[in-house]
Amino acid sequence: MERINITIDESGVGERIDVFLSKKLRDISRSHIKSLIKDGKVLVDGNTTKPNYKTRKGDNIFISIPPPKKMNTEPENIPINIIYEDNDIIVINKPQGMVVHPAPGNYSGTLVNALLYHCDNLSEINGAIRPGIVHRIDKDTSGLLVVAKNDMAHIKLAHQLQSKTMSRIYWTIVEYNIKQDKGIIDAPIGRHPIDRKRMAVVESGRRAVTHYEVLERFGDYTLVKAQLETGRTHQIRVHMAYIGHPVVGDPVYGIKKQRFNLKGQVLHAKQLTLIHPRSGEKMTFEAPLPEYFEKLLPILRN
Known part of the structure; x- marks a missing residue:
């Protein structure tokens, strides 16, 4: 599991945390970040948070990113x-x-x-x-x-x-x-x-x-x-x-x-x-x- 630690400075104050992290972590989509937040994988000063939380100066954000799922493509009966x-x-x-x-x-x-x-x-x-x-x-x-x-x-x-x-x-x-x-x-x-x-x-x-x-x-x-x-x-x-x-x-x-x-x-x-x-x-x-x-x-x- 990848672990990332970010401390909020003046440039990141007042943004929704999901928006802030999607800009900061460019390889991770906002929807994925929302899922991580809802799963308790994003902590602010050691506490779980919500996607609409507004960041404050000095916030210590700790993100745990699970390894990507191994994709196993299965046949599905979908009309084409x-x-x-x-x-x-x-x-x-x-x-x-x-x-x-x-x-x-x-x-x-x-x-x-x-x-x-x-x-x-x-x-x-x-x-x-x-x-x-x-x-x-x-x-x-x-x-x-x-x-x-x-x-x-x-x-x-x-x-x-x-x-x-x-x-x-x-x-x-x-x-x-x-x-x-x-x-x-x-x-x-x-x-x-x-x-x-x-x-x-x-x-x-x-x-x-x-x-x-x-x-x-x-x-x-x-x-x-x-x-x-x-x-x-x-x-x-x-x-x-x-x-x-x-x-x-x-x-x-x-x-x-x-x-x-x-x-x-x-x-x-x-x-x-x-x-x-x-x-x-x-x-x-x-x-x-x-x-x-x-x-x-x-x-x-x-």
Whole structure:
């Protein structure tokens, strides 16, 4: 068990203890810290506390962090929307709200759990936690991704991503009116220098390129088609926020006051084009806009 001791100085006074610790311990999420507090693993001057406790100068905080759980990915009978399947690949239309593979805080209910129930074989290149996963999309992003059923397929699909011969097109609704009809955002993305749980455009980041085209304007909002040239974490969300047009509903990079009751960002992986790893055939798949996206369009048009 890891043990950490922190004494509050002037800079940390008056903050909720869960907020303070999530900033101080950058590798631990706020939700995980809340769980540690509720489990009595966080003591202030030797006493248990609550997540909303406001820190005081001189507080001696003692944190006990248990070792991470060993993740054992189990098959789960979870329905999945299969767009295409053969002996080598399976193309899924992932719903908003589903995590792609198990990780701390999400040990079950993921796409991988569902795939293990559905498929007899998945590629083993990414290990037992991410079998078959060639690329990912965020939990609250919906749409298409391809999964490899064997190592041959995985290697060839990964090479297509690397060589930019796999095309991924997203539809999104962003804040405000984009005046130009199309554009290219070429700005490097890396970890945010202060908040390590966010990504940002930073000079030290890896090159990231997004091509975008306006499909429809709604006054204060714009429907956009975005095509990834590279595949950095949160790329479209970070890039659109960077040019002043954050994705509607984005809880991390979006505006604070959202007008619509959404469960996450309005971002859908609508089209995927790849070369089949065995046949060499060029294949294009499309996923219709999901309900959360379709419901928003008439509201914006009116």
